[in-house]
Amino acid sequence: MSEPTRNSQPIILIRGFGQLNVSDEKKDAYQGFNDGSVYPQKQGENYIYEGFILRFLKSNWKYQDATNVVGYYGKEINQEPLLPRKLLNLENMVNQGVSLSQPLQNLQDKNVIHNFKRLQAEKFFSGDKIVIDPAMALHLLESVEDVSQTIWVFRYYDLNDRTFETYGKALVRLIEFIREIAHIQNSEKPIPKVNIIAHSMGGLLVREAVQRAYPTKNQKAEDFINKIVTLGTPHQGISFQVMENWIGIDAKDEIEHFNPNFQKNANNPESFVNFHQYFPLNRLLTVVGTNYRSYDIPAASFANRLFSVGDEYGANYNRSDGLVKQTYAQIPGSPRTFIHKSHSGRDSLITSREAFEIATRFFFGNLRARLRFVRGNVTRGKDLFGKSEFFLGVCIKPRAVDFELFHQSKEAENCYGPFSKTNSEYPDNNIHFQETNEELAFDWADENKLIWEGYLDTTSILSDESITKKDMVIRLDFYVGERDLLGIGFSDNVIFRKQYYIRALLPTENQKLQLFLHNDERFADNDEGIPMEFKNGGWEFEVRGTGFFGTFQIEVDVVPELGEPEVFLME
Helix, strand or coil: CCCCECCCCCEEEECCCCCCCCHHHHHCCCCCCCCCEECCCCCHHHCEECCHHHHHHHCCCCCEECHHHEEEEEEEECCCCCCCHHHHHHHHHHHHCCCCCHHHHHHHHCCHHHHHHHHHHCCCCCCEEEEECHHHHHHHHHHCCCHHHEEEECCHHHHCCCCHHHHHHHHHHHHHHHHHHHHHHCCCCCCCCEEEEEECHHHHHHHHHHHHHHHHCCCCHHHCEEEEEEECCCCCCCCCCCHHHHHCCCCHHHHHHHCHHHHCCCCCCCCHHHHHHCCCHHHEEEEEECCHHHCCCHHHHHHHHHCCCCCCCHHHCCCECCCCECHHHCCCCCCEEEECCECCCCCECCCCHHHHHHHHHHHHCCEEEEEEEEEEEECCCCCCCCCEEEEEEEEEEECCCCCCCECCCCCCCCCEEEECCECCCCCCCCEEHHHCCCCCCECCCCCCCEEEEEEECCHHHHHCCCCCCCEEEEEEEEEEEEEECCCCCCCCEEEEEEEEEEEEECCECCECCEEEEECCHHHHHCCCCEECEEECCEEEEEEEECCEEEEEEEEEEECCCECCCEECCCC
């Protein structure tokens, strides 16, 4: 099995169907990945988010746009293009023994003439609907120091062939292009894999490449793809079946990819239940939208409420981003996170700063953190009228970046629960979350009550010489709510709401990793806080107040430059 890396890799951006047609996306040079958001109430770095493309270009990773290097066309390009004039002139100069300037000598040292002729012979420049433009490829080699720091938009809409098989093969071909160009630029470095960010249907196209296109070539996708982030991808289908009119795909076999029965069929090698056989689950992050209210096609939100999935208690809930159910945007066993954004539009998964922060931490983060629920009791509520049910939610935000990495709330309808059973072994008749065996409509992320799994990046803190005390702070916002399912009693009781801050003193040569719990912002004054106890593989801490008390655990793993996360050794 190939190993993942947190070093820079070429990034491919793939947009998905989110509207009734794709004509606007085809006219958009970057298909929405250059759309961002303005946050008037924030300042500085948090004020304007420029969108994926520009933010990557302005980031410390110094990515450069390479989209124009590859062309996508509605028909096969059979005319063989001429090699760039500069290469033909260079070839003549080499044959004549002319002394070369340094830029030309660099091209000669990379054997660019021979390699371009090889690519030409292997039909990289023609013979397909997706081809490399030789002149733009040469420009990339001359202007970019490292192809691993390039960004590419996969414009599959332009192929005018609405079949998943075509899309999957085209994506594999694009990845092959990128790797070939990287090898030409520096043949002494390992050929990079790619990181992929895919929105909506774009994630299904990635799975088409992973689960069908690569296996057809007797290859493993993990040897070519490093990590995948999907934004609102209907991995398990879409709960309402009106897809012919919705996304404009006429072919019945392609519409079938959105059918939940197709996606859960274990005998179907392309189904989500078989994804783990083709790609490591821990290298896929599913970002799930929760704000159906701001989705700009109200009919979809209504349909999601009308066509509820199992255990949602019918139209009482609309757990979706407006188009895709929260449950259906996940693949069990893969990391997941929630942001309170809609499927598409101005305030959406595709335009939000949250999506960028989460994706880049997954790609480049040097720490993996997990928050688990250990035990807890609800000590108030339980209305005598109606049917009371309780929910537990957490929102997680890092210091300095004023955007959430994980969101749960009453409005998002994604809190864990409902909990409603008491335990006869306890005379207090309270709700004991950890003692009940009830099946939850919105269950934990794993069998050990995992609330959140996310990645953090402390490299800038550790490398900043002006920071003498290397620390990191995240805020945990806890919420316990009560809802009357029958609508007789109170439907909006807030049982508990409180914010806590976890401050980590990062490991250095002179300091071991230490975690402290703060009830307020006094960590900014170097107040040490409450030391957290390390036990059972993590740091336990308590939250307590009127209506609820509970115990939680934070686990922290180190992510090496190459390889899987490793447990922090506390000896």
